[in-house]
Amino acid sequence: MNLPPDASPNLLGALALLVGSRMRSSVSASVGAGGALAEALVVLKDQPGVTAEWLGQVLGLTQPGVAHLVRRLREQGWVERRPGADARSRALHLTTEGTAAAARILHARQEALTALLAPLTSEQRRHLEDIARTLLHDEVTDDRSLAHLCRLCDRARCPRCPVHAGFCELTGD
Structure with a gap:
């Protein structure tokens, strides 16, 4: 594949579609x-x-x-x-x-998500978790946007939720 120097936005978009498709299915x-x-x-x-x-x-x-x-x-x-x-x-x-x-x-x-992550090493999974936490942290503006972003999350699996943490920082909670 011949990709331009910074293909990360395009790859992220393709990954988002793959993840969404697998979850929906x-x-x-x-x-x-x-x-x-x-x-x-x-x-x-x-x-x-x-x-x-x-x-x-x-x-x-x-x-x-x-x-x-x-x-x-x-x-x-x-x-x-x-x-x-x-x-x-x-x-x-x-x-x-x-x-x-x-x-x-x-x-x-x-x-479905565990199967998608199967090819990754433990170190790659930790990196992905760090990246996801960084990207998700500042995406919430109110309680409804928090619920919207986490509407399919298993909250028991994410005790240190970066979305909720960002919301708490925003609201001063």
């Missing part, structure tokens, strides 16, 4: 649904009790889009609505089946 296969449905399950696992409006903002959906998403989640038996913080709001919570589906999604995602 594995997530979809794990629960028979991908995209916003899968993302919503993981978000609701980590943020139970949010409103449909908040979920829609995190996932980048319009009001009709999030209404359709919540209806589909309820039809699958993955989400239930409960009384919210005030008389007009409804809080979204995963059902037992929804919690199990979220666990399958995270497991499938972990397997």
Whole structure:
């Protein structure tokens, strides 16, 4: 391959597409649904009790889009609505089946990403982790952008989350 002197942006773009494609494929296969449905399950696992409006903002959906998403989640038996913080709001919570589906999604995602990393040495993996931490650290501007960026993350696997650390520095927490 004949690459220009600094091919890193182009290679990063190709890598992002590869990673995204593998994650989408594995997530979809794990629960028979991908995209916003899968993302919503993981978000609701980590943020139970949010409103449909908040979920829609995190996932980048319009009001009709999030209404359709919540209806589909309820039809699958993955989400239930409960009384919210005030008389007009409804809080979204995963059902037992929804919690199990979220666990399958995270497991499938972990397997797909682990397989992608298999050719790397331990040292290369440490370098990749350092690079990812550096690139992710300053990408969050508010709590919704934090939830958006980490919408498919298995938070238990990243106790020193650089995205959350950047958010805490930004907000002074």
